[in-house]
Amino acid sequence: MPHLSTYVGLADHSEKTLADSFRAVADGHAHVSDVHFTCLTLAGWSDDHRHRLASVVERYGEDTDIDEPERLHAAGLAEVREGEVGLLRDLQDLHVLASLVQTTWTVVAQGAQGLRDTELLEVAHHCNAETSRQLSWLNTRMKVAAPQALIVSP
Amino acid sequence: MTTERIDDVWGARTPHPRATAWPTRVDLHLEDGVSEADVDRWVQSACLLCSNGCGCDIAVKDGRMVGVRGRETDRVNHGRLGPKGLYGSTPWASSPDRLTRPLVREGGRLVETDWDTAMGRIVERSRQLLDEEGPLTHGFYTSGQLFLEEYYVQAVVGKAGIGTPHMDGNTRLCTATSAAAFKESFGADGQPGSYEDIEHCDALFLYGHNMAETQTVLWSRVLDRTHGDDPPRVVCVDPRRTTVAAEAERTGGVHLRPRVGTNQALMNALTRELMENGWVDEAYVATHTIGFDDLRSVVAPYTPEEAERVCGVPADDVRRAARIFGEAEAPLSTVLQGFYQSHQATAASVAVHNLHLLRGMIGRPGAGVLQMNGQPTAQNNRECGADGDLTGFRNWDNPEHVRQLADQWNVDPMTIPHWAPPTHVMQMFSYAEAGSIELLWISATNPAVSMPESARIRRILSKPEVFVIVQDLFLTETAELADVVLPAAGWGEKTGCFTNVDRTVHLSEQAVDPPGEARSDLDIFVAYADAMGFVDRDGAPLVKWRTPEQVFEAWKESTRGRPVDYTGLTYAKLRGPSGIQWPVNEEHPDGTARLYADGVFPSDTDVCETYGHDLVTGATVTEQEHRALAPGGRAFLKGAPYLPPHEEPDDAYPLRYTTGRSVYQFHTRTKTGRSRPLDDAAPDAWVELAAADAEARGIADGDRVRVESPRGAIEVRARIGRVMEGAVFAPFHYGHWDPAGTAEDADARQANELTMTVWDPVSKQPVFKTAACQVTRIGG
Incomplete structure (x- = not known):
């Protein structure tokens, strides 16, 4: 199952990238109170996903040698942008990262289904559902921020 | 001038048995030198100095407002008025510092x-x-x-x-959390209960609601039950030892004192207790709600012992409170700022709805919810x-x-x-x-x-x-x-008109010229x-x-x-003996006492006021997601895990700071501060500390202290007692305006200098009740 282990590794890696990026946005936009605190909470969810996956990673091994899905690895947000438009762009980047995480969980769940690995399936379903909630928040927050940022932001 | 309601805030008792009408008692206050015979005319109105909405008449003499009288026929107050309404309603109007020109x-x-x-x-x-x-x-x-x-x-x-x-x-x-909680649970805003539920309830839960000080006339209504035959048991959730807390213990109920910022853990434990003990109306839940399984899994970790660990409330007190609710035939719950202005405001207020929905205790006399409002x-x-x-x-x-x-x-x-x-x-x-x-x-x-x-x-x-x-x-x-x-x-x-907590609409007529x-x-x-x-x-x-x-x-x-159907109301109808509860329409020409008596909620996708939110993040539910749930008139059972507050005490700021109210002042005192008896009763800010915290800092009752958070500081007198150890309470009414000129330092007493810029993810209500602070003695 070399490719499933690749995807398990990808899930772990992309959740780490997402968690780090949520923290970067939380710190970089610390004066935007709701963004700051919500991003910290959501980073914690991604940490928890990696924790849940840890035992499964041990079982399948985390394979990082396969070339093809490597291209899916996305770089996280090392630093944030400034201002209301900057916040909008950062939220959009987080959304891209979270989308990668979610599709990864979808693929992992399919693999787990095929292997009848109920433990992995449960982890994948749980994490997928919480990633949806991360995406929903990002979407909501972008909708709120967009008009002001695009039209009247100085 | 008689100002007996300053010392005797709730007035004389008129006790009565369960399920009988609340007796009337007419309260009246006129300015010095004015008797009832001197009054030129009485003009119909309702009181604007808290959210209770007591019907009253304004006394006019020589073109001035000179006093008020409670309306005996009004369903809200049966003639009564509280100290703010009696002494604060009219003096501001003829205050010499009124703005008269732009x-x-x-x-x-x-x-x-x-x-x-x-x-x-x-x-x-x-x-x-x-x-x-x-x-x-x-x-x-x-x-x-x-x-x-x-x-x-x-x-x-x-x-x-x-x-x-x-x-x-x-x-x-x-009040944003009140509205948000209704929308999340029922699909739209709208108070389910009625004040008459106080006459019918056999258990009364007050969640973060210091009713004795914030709605004094409503508290009189409660006292007339708790001092009559067949009284309800009172359960109080409040970190302070308030009058409400004392009444809870006197009536055989419970005072639950959660640490500031931990309401949600307590609510989850109460919810879990209902489920564990079978205090669930399964038929009602199956027919009229959605979300039971998810709620059960959210609350599963919150044993009474877990609540004790997080909230500091003894596990057995959690069990006792849950049993009182679980075994009540007609439980009534009220909720206010201790929940609305605290951490996880909407989730905790929604949890109150969940308890009622789980037991099918809504829309019947005595069985209901009153999510209070802060303002009239x-x-x-x-x-x-x-x-x-x-x-x-x-x-x-x-x-x-x-x-x-x-x-x-x-x-x-x-x-x-x-x-x-x-x-x-x-x-x-x-x-x-x-x-x-x-x-x-x-x-x-x-x-x-x-x-x-x-x-x-x-x-x-x-x-x-x-x-x-x-x-x-x-x-x-x-x-x-x-x-x-x-x-x-x-x-x-x-x-103009205004509407109180229990949907009662009043007309307030012009009495004098501005x-x-x-x-x-x-x-x-x-x-x-x-x-x-x-x-x-x-x-x-x-x-x-x-x-x-x-x-x-x-x-x-x-x-x-x-x-919120007003189509059956007119000014002429509102000039009748009493305010009227909406909806008022062809189907309900005389108004509606309780919503959701039929267990049908405004949750249908095409009807609802919101598709709802994630209670943890505030993310909006989309129309498609909502439609897929097919709520079709069922209420939502929504849960959320406890999350630690945004700011926890540390070495530099080891205490938990919370703000609140005085019975004698309203909001920032614009009116009450211009009433001599009210302002004399509460002229300056203060801070409350627990005895142990005061002693550890060498602070005696009446000492001047400095209270500091990462954002600012105030310097006021200390009062010892009432709050639990580790907590500090400050009233929010006081800015630098100092009508009597008696403040020790009017520029250093504003409670909100210390509070945080942070809000609930769903209701967006700012969190006034959780911050970290330190207190030091600065003088005797």
């Missing part, structure tokens, strides 16, 4: 001018901003103390005239949509709802901002701080004192780039910072709309009304078919 800023100072000049400046700036940058430059911050008609006109001007989403009320600070007309702000809701409990995310309003107002639906949730006030101030809101219009509220992290708020209001308009009765701490100040007429000086050139807020917004030339699709004036009654008739039409 003011404009000239060379850094506010100077008197005429209306044409003041309005001219507003219109010039407004027009320029709209032409150059558009409607998103305009923000409106209104009140919980204006009349329905005034909110409605403001909503029309803002949403259909200017087209800005930036409109909120100070109801955001007091907060409900109307929510109804009219001057506070970030859409008019008539409509859903901003539902194109059909937006179209209904556009049709009624005869404007393009695109004009009405509905692309995202309306902007809450904390966000509005952030936009002003960032420079994208450049005109901020504040009516009848005092954010320089009442909003969190108040030094920041004053800084924003002082920015030269932000054109600030304030309309008020007095030159408040906020008005001092404005570019234009408009003198407003107050209660008794204008006519002083000088002061105008009603309604007249001010109509004048602005006229001067701006806002028109509808046919080129006719957008604001077509001139009198409050004309506005009321238009408002009624906007409620047709909505849960």
Whole structure:
């Protein structure tokens, strides 16, 4: 199952990238109170996903040698942008990262289904559902921020 | 002048048995030297000094308001009035420092001018901003103390005239969570219960609700039950040892004292106890709710022992409280700021609904929920949509709802901002701080004192780039910072309706003329709309009304078919013996005591006021997701895990800071501070400490202390007792305005200097009750 282990590794890696990026946005936009605190909470969810996956990673091994899905690895947000438009762009980047995480969980769940690995399936379903909630928040927050940022932001 | 209600806040008891009518008791107060025989006339109204909405008549003599009398026939108060209503309702009106002429800023100072000049400046700036940058430059911050008609006109001007989403009320600070919790659980705003449930309940739960001080007449109603035959058991959830807490213990109930910021863990444990002990009406849950399985898994980890670990409440007390609720035949729950202004506000308030839904205890006499309001007309702000809701409990995310309003107002639906949730006030101030809101219009509220992290708020209001308009009765701490100040007429000086906590609508008639050139807020917004030339699709004036009654008739039409149905009400009907509970329509011509008696909720996708939110993140549920749930009239059981507060105590700030109220003052004291008996009873700020915390710091009762958080500090006198160990309580009423001139340091007593800029993810209500602080003694 070399490719499933690749995807398990990808899930772990992309959740780490997402968690780090949520923290970067939380710190970089610390004066935007709701963004700051919500991003910290959501980073914690991604940490928890990696924790849940840890035992499964041990079982399948985390394979990082396969070339093809490597291209899916996305770089996280090392630093944030400034201002209301900057916040909008950062939220959009987080959304891209979270989308990668979610599709990864979808693929992992399919693999787990095929292997009848109920433990992995449960982890994948749980994490997928919480990633949806991360995406929903990002979407909501972008909708709120967009008009002001695009039209009247100085 | 007799001021017995200062010392005897709740008045003489009139005890009565369960399920019998609350006896009447008429309270009256007249100014010194005025007897009942001297009064020229009595004018029908309702009290505006808390959210209870007591019916009263205003005494007029020689063209002045000289006192008030409770209306014996009114369903809300049966004749009673509390100390604020009795002594605070009228003295402000003839106060010598009333604003009587408009003011404009000239060379850094506010100077008197005429209306044409003041309005001219507003219109010039407004027009320029709209032409150059558009409607998103305009923000409106209104009140919980204006009349329905005034909110409605403001909503029309803002949403259909200017087209800005930036409109909120100070109801955001007091009652936003009440509305949000209703919407999450039931699909739309609307109080399920009725005050008459107090007569019928056999258990009364008060969640973060110091009713004895915040709604004194309602507490009299409770005391008349707890001192009569077959009394209810009272359960109090409050970190302070309040009068309510003492009554809980006296009646064989429980006082639960959760650590500040841990309400959600306690609520989850109570919910779990109902499920574990089989105190669940399974048939009701199956027929009338959705979400049971998810809720069960959310609350599963919250054993009573876990609640004890997180909240500091003994596990057996959690069990006792749950048993009282689980075995009650008619439990009534009330909720207020201890939940609304605290951490996880909406989730905890929704949890109260969950308990009632799990037991099917809603919509029957005694079995109900009263999510309280903080201010007297907060409900109307929510109804009219001057506070970030859409008019008539409509859903901003539902194109059909937006179209209904556009049709009624005869404007393009695109004009009405509905692309995202309306902007809450904390966000509005952030936009002003960032420079994208450049005109901020504040009516009848005092954010320089009442909003969190108040030094920041004053800084924003002082920015030269932000054109600030304030309309008020007095030159408040906020008005001092404005570019234009408009003198407003107050209660008794204008006519309009308002609606209390339990949906009771009252008409408040004009009793006297406003002083000088002061105008009603309604007249001010109509004048602005006229001067701006806002028109509808046919080129006719957008604001077509001139009198409050004309506005009321238009408002009624906007409620047709909505849960908040006013169509059966008229001014003539409201001049009857008592206020009337909406909905009032052909089906319910005399009003409606309780909502949801049939277990049918306004949750259908096409009906609901919101598709709902994630209680943890605040993410909005989409229409498709909502439709897929097929709520179809069922209520939602929604849960959330406990999350630690945003700011936890540490070595530098080891105590938990919480703010609250005094029975003698209202809001920032604009009216109550101008009543001698009330101000004498509570003239200056203070802070409450637990005995152990005081002793550890060498603080004795009455010492001056410095209370400091990472954001600011106050210096006030200490009172020892009432709060639990580790907690510090400060009243929020006091800014630098010092009517009696007796404050020790009026510039260093504002409780909100210490609070955080942070809010609930769903209701967006600021968190006033959780911050970290340190207290040190500075003098005897």
